[in-house]
Amino acid sequence: MRAKKLITLMILFSAFSIAQNSEIRIKELYSPNYPIITFRVMIETGSINDPKGKEGLNALTILMLAQGGTKELTYKEVQEKLYPWAARINYQFDKEVSVIIGEVHRDHIEKFYKIFSDLILNPRFDEGDFKRNKDLLLNYIKATIRTGNDEELGKQALVSFIYEGHPYQSPEFGTVQGLNNITLEDVKEFYKRYFTQGNIVFGIAGGYPKSLIQRIKKDFSKLPPGKPEQVELPEPKRINGLEFLLIEKETRSTAISFGFPIPINRSHKDFYALMIANSYFGEHRTFNGILMQKIRGQRGLNYGDYSYIEHFVQDGGSTFPVPNIPRRHQYFSVWIRPVENKNRHFVLRQAIRELEILVKNGLSKEDFESTREFLLNYSKLWVQTLNRRLGYMMDSDWYGIEYFIDKIQKELPKLTVEDVNNAIKKYLNFENIKIVAVTKDANSYMQDLVSNKPSPISYVSPVSQSILDEDKIIQEYKLNAKLENFRIVPVDEIFEK
Amino acid sequence: MIFDIFSFQIKIKTNTQTKFETKMKKSIFLVMMLLLSTFSVAQNKIFPFKINKVVLDNGLTVLSVPFDSPGIIAYYTVVRAGSRNEVEPGKSGFAHFFEHMMFRGTEKYPEQVYNDILKRLGADSNAFTTADWTAYHIVASSDALETIIDIESDRFMNLKYTEEQFKTEAGAILGEYNKSASSPFLALYEKLQDLAFTTHTYKHTTIGFLKDILDMPNQYDYSLKFFDRYYRPENCAIVVVGDFDQNKLIQLVKKYYGNWKRGNYKPEIPVEPPQTEEKVGHIPWKGKTLPYLAIGYHIPEFSTKNVERAAFDLIVELLFSKTAPLYQKLVIEKQWVDFINGDAPDRRDPFLFIIMARIKNESLIDSVKNEIFNAIEELKTKPVSKKRLDEVKSYLKYSFAMSLDNPNSVAYTVGHYFQLTGDPESVNELYALYDKITPQDIMKTAQKYLTPQNRTIVTLTEEKK
Numbered sequence: 001m002r003a004k005k006l007i008t009l010m011i012l013f014s015a016f017s018i019a020q021n022s023e024i025r026i027k028e029l030y031s032p033n034y035p036i037i038t039f040r041v042m043i044e045t046g047s048i049n050d051p052k053g054k055e056g057l058n059a060l061t062i063l064m065l066a067q068g069g070t071k072e073l074t075y076k077e078v079q080e081k082l083y084p085w086a087a088r089i090n091y092q093f094d095k096e097v098s099v100i101i102g103e104v105h106r107d108h109i110e111k112f113y114k115i116f117s118d119l120i121l122n123p124r125f126d127e128g129d130f131k132r133n134k135d136l137l138l139n140y141i142k143a144t145i146r147t148g149n150d151e152e153l154g155k156q157a158l159v160s161f162i163y164e165g166h167p168y169q170s171p172e173f174g175t176v177q178g179l180n181n182i183t184l185e186d187v188k189e190f191y192k193r194y195f196t197q198g199n200i201v202f203g204i205a206g207g208y209p210k211s212l213i214q215r216i217k218k219d220f221s222k223l224p225p226g227k228p229e230q231v232e233l234p235e236p237k238r239i240n241g242l243e244f245l246l247i248e249k250e251t252r253s254t255a256i257s258f259g260f261p262i263p264i265n266r267s268h269k270d271f272y273a274l275m276i277a278n279s280y281f282g283e284h285r286t287f288n289g290i291l292m293q294k295i296r297g298q299r300g301l302n303y304g305d306y307s308y309i310e311h312f313v314q315d316g317g318s319t320f321p322v323p324n325i326p327r328r329h330q331y332f333s334v335w336i337r338p339v340e341n342k343n344r345h346f347v348l349r350q351a352i353r354e355l356e357i358l359v360k361n362g363l364s365k366e367d368f369e370s371t372r373e374f375l376l377n378y379s380k381l382w383v384q385t386l387n388r389r390l391g392y393m394m395d396s397d398w399y400g401i402e403y404f405i406d407k408i409q410k411e412l413p414k415l416t417v418e419d420v421n422n423a424i425k426k427y428l429n430f431e432n433i434k435i436v437a438v439t440k441d442a443n444s445y446m447q448d449l450v451s452n453k454p455s456p457i458s459y460v461s462p463v464s465q466s467i468l469d470e471d472k473i474i475q476e477y478k479l480n481a482k483l484e485n486f487r488i489v490p491v492d493e494i495f496e497k
Numbered sequence: 498m499i500f501d502i503f504s505f506q507i508k509i510k511t512n513t514q515t516k517f518e519t520k521m522k523k524s525i526f527l528v529m530m531l532l533l534s535t536f537s538v539a540q541n542k543i544f545p546f547k548i549n550k551v552v553l554d555n556g557l558t559v560l561s562v563p564f565d566s567p568g569i570i571a572y573y574t575v576v577r578a579g580s581r582n583e584v585e586p587g588k589s590g591f592a593h594f595f596e597h598m599m600f601r602g603t604e605k606y607p608e609q610v611y612n613d614i615l616k617r618l619g620a621d622s623n624a625f626t627t628a629d630w631t632a633y634h635i636v637a638s639s640d641a642l643e644t645i646i647d648i649e650s651d652r653f654m655n656l657k658y659t660e661e662q663f664k665t666e667a668g669a670i671l672g673e674y675n676k677s678a679s680s681p682f683l684a685l686y687e688k689l690q691d692l693a694f695t696t697h698t699y700k701h702t703t704i705g706f707l708k709d710i711l712d713m714p715n716q717y718d719y720s721l722k723f724f725d726r727y728y729r730p731e732n733c734a735i736v737v738v739g740d741f742d743q744n745k746l747i748q749l750v751k752k753y754y755g756n757w758k759r760g761n762y763k764p765e766i767p768v769e770p771p772q773t774e775e776k777v778g779h780i781p782w783k784g785k786t787l788p789y790l791a792i793g794y795h796i797p798e799f800s801t802k803n804v805e806r807a808a809f810d811l812i813v814e815l816l817f818s819k820t821a822p823l824y825q826k827l828v829i830e831k832q833w834v835d836f837i838n839g840d841a842p843d844r845r846d847p848f849l850f851i852i853m854a855r856i857k858n859e860s861l862i863d864s865v866k867n868e869i870f871n872a873i874e875e876l877k878t879k880p881v882s883k884k885r886l887d888e889v890k891s892y893l894k895y896s897f898a899m900s901l902d903n904p905n906s907v908a909y910t911v912g913h914y915f916q917l918t919g920d921p922e923s924v925n926e927l928y929a930l931y932d933k934i935t936p937q938d939i940m941k942t943a944q945k946y947l948t949p950q951n952r953t954i955v956t957l958t959e960e961k962k
Binding site (some may be wrong): 036037053075076079080083084085086087103105107126128131132135136139142143146147149150152165249250251252253285286287296297298299300301302303304318319320337338339340371372373374375376377378379380381384385386387411457460461463464491492 | 519539566569600608612613616617618620621623635636638660661663664665666667668669671672673675676678679680681686714782783784785787788795818819820825828829830832835855887888891892893894895896898899902905951
C-alpha cells in the first residue's frame, strides 16, 4: 500500500550512463520535486597517487579546486556568488578516491552549476590560494590533531602503522615535509594527469532540469580522455605479535586504537558475516557492543568503545558512516576513547581479552539474531537524504556490487550463526595486532606492559561481585608485549615525514 | 577525510542507545525521496510545514509535523532544562549528567531491556544537553511509534537507578570530559564564560567545571532532586515528525503520558549585572599549539521582538561570513588566521556574541585583534549597504531552508524554538523580524553592545618554559 502511494507520488529515476563521445560516467538520482540539488564529483585518485616526498599532493590539489577560484572568478568572487544562495561546496579526500560536493537550492541551479563545473574544469590555481590551502593542511597536522584531538591522532596514526611499507601508509592529508615540498607546478601537473574523463564519476541527485545531464556530458568531455593506471596494492605486511606505537604527549588521559588488516571489503560475501560480528562487538556510537557495555556501561572507564571492519568516518553530527571513502584494502580496528592514565593498562588488557573471547566463542544464536535484526533495520537509516543515498550508490559501483543498502537486505537473511562465527575465526585474531596509544609517560606504560604486572583498578562505589571477579582475571591477563616491539615517538614527529 | 577544525562542540552528545518487535517496512528505503512540494523560500513563513500543537491536561505539549518521509518518524522529548538550571554551587554539569542517567532504566524496562528493545528496532537513538535544554531523540520506523511512546513515557515517569549505577556513570562523564580536554576550544569556552559571567549560570559550560565532575559520584541525592524538579510534563514537549497518523498519535500520548504528574518547581536563575569594564584572561597551553583568540560581548536573550537581538544574527554574517571584508582580509589576503568565526547562540537568557580565531603566529595576535576591532568600529560608524544586508538575509533564509531535508532536522528545529519561547512558531516571527532590520539598526546595535567595557578577551598560547 505504502509502496503504491510512493509510486504515484513521485517519479524517481536512477540511472548510470556513459555519455556518447565522452567517457565521463554520470550517476543520476532524479527526484523531480526535491528542491535541493547535490553534485558529487568523484575522482578516482587519492593519497596512494601522491609521489614519494610530496605526500599531500592529492589533498592539496582537491583543495585548490574546492577552495579556490576559476579562470573567470577569484576565490573571493566565487564566495560572493555562492553566499546569497547559501550554496555549499565541500570536499573529501581519501586513500583511493576524492570527492568534490556541491549543494544548492534549485532556484539557483543554473548559475551554480556553471561555477561548480568551472572550479573543476577551469581551475584558477592562484598562488595566494595555494599558500592558504597548504597552510590549512599543515595546520591540520600541527595544530588540529597533534594539539587538539588525541583520538583522531591515534586513529590516523594507527592506519599509517598498520600499512607500513604499503601505499596506504601515507596519510590522506599528507605529511609536514611532503606538503612543504609541493609547488604550485606540482599541483598543476597532478591535475593534468589525474583529471581525465575516464577517471571521474559525476553524481547528481534531486529535482534538477534533465537538460543539465547533456550539458555535463558536453562540458566534461573537454577533459583529456583516458584513465590513469591504478596503483597496485601489495598485501599489507604481516604483523608479528603485539606491535606498539606509543605517542608521547602531555595529556590528561590516554587514547587507544588498535587493529590489523583484513583481506575483504564490501564486495566479498564474508564481509556481511563479519558485519554482524562487528556490530555485536562494537557498533559505532551505540550501547549494543560488548566493548561498550563492559568498559563504559559496567565500569565507567571512559566515554565509548567501538570496533570497525572498514575505514570509518562519521558523517557530521550523525552516527552514520560518511559515503565515498571506498578502499580496496580494509582493516579491523578498535577505538577506545580516552581513559584515565591510571587505567590505561587495565583497559587495553580488557579490550584484547574481549577480542579473544569473541574469536574463541563467537556469537550465540540469540545474539546473532538480535544483531542481524538490528542491522537490517538500522542500515536503512543510513540513507535518509538524497545526498547520502547518491554517495552510497556511487560507492556500490566502485566496489562492483549492487546498491549496498539493498545488498545488506539480501545477504544478512541468508547467513547462519555458523557463517558468522567461521568468518570471525577466519578474519579476526587477538595475537597479531598493531596498537597505538597517545599518552603521557609512554616509557612507564611500556614498562608496565612488558612486565605484565597486575593492573588492578578501583571504583568509587561498590560494584557487583561478578564484575570484581572478572576484574581479577583482566588485571592478570597476559599481553605478549615485547620490548623490541615498542616504538615511542614524540607527538611532534607524527606525520612529520 | 573531512575537515572539522572546530572540533569542540558546545552541544554535548551522549552515547546511548538503541530497540524492538516491530519491523521496519521495506518502504523505509524510499525515505530519502522527500516530496517537499511546499518547500519554497519565497513564502511568508520560513518554516514550510504545518505544526500541530496539543497540550494535555497535565501540561505536556505535543508538537507534530507531518513530513514526507515514508515509513520513518523522528521522535524528540524536549526538556526545558540545561546547564542554565544548575543554580546551586558545585552542581555544574548536572543537567548533562542527568541526561546520561536517563538511560539507566526503570522497573518495567531495566537498562538492558530498554537497550534490547531499541536494538531490535534498529533505531538511531541518542540525547544531547545544551545550556538551555536537553533532548532525547529517536529516528525509527513509523511502525515503532507505540513502542517508542511506551518506553519513552516510562522512563520519564518512572526512572529508577541505584547509587552504584549512578557512580559508575560518573566515570563515563569524566571520560567525556577527557575526550574533549585535548581540544583548546574547551579551555577557551571555559575561561571565556567563567570570566564574562559573575552571577548567571552561563558562567560554566554545559559539561561543567572539572572539580564538579570529579565530585559527581557524591551527588546521588541531588540527582533525584533534579529529576523531580525538571522532568515534569509542564516543562517538556514531545515532538514527532514524519509519517504518522495524528489521531493515533494523540490517543497514544494520552494513554501513556496521561498519568504523568505536574510539578511546581520554578527555578530562580540569577540575573547577570551589566559588565562595566573590559576583562582579559590568558591560558598557557602545555604542549605545542597555534595561538587562539576568543572574544565575547554580552548581548540580549533570544527574542522574536527585539530588533537588537535579531540584528546580532546578521552582524555575525556581516563580520565573519566568507564574503565579509574582515574574513577576506584575515583568511584570504593577509592569511594571518586559518580559522575565524563569530557566533551569537540563541539563549533563553542574555549570553554572548563570541568570536574565535586560530592565528598562524603568536606575533600576530595583536594585529588580528586590532583588525577585528577596526571592523567592529566600521560597523558602528558606516552604514552597511542595503545590497549586502539583503545578501545576508537571503543567505539566512536559504541556509535554513536547506537544513530541513530530513525528519530529524525538522524535529530538532521545532524542539529548539519550543524550548526558547514555548512556541515553535517563533521561528517564523524571527525570520520576519530579520526582514525588517535596516542598516541603521545594525549600526545602533553595534554601538550599544560592541564596546570595550562590555567585552572579555581570552588568549591561548604555548606555555613558556
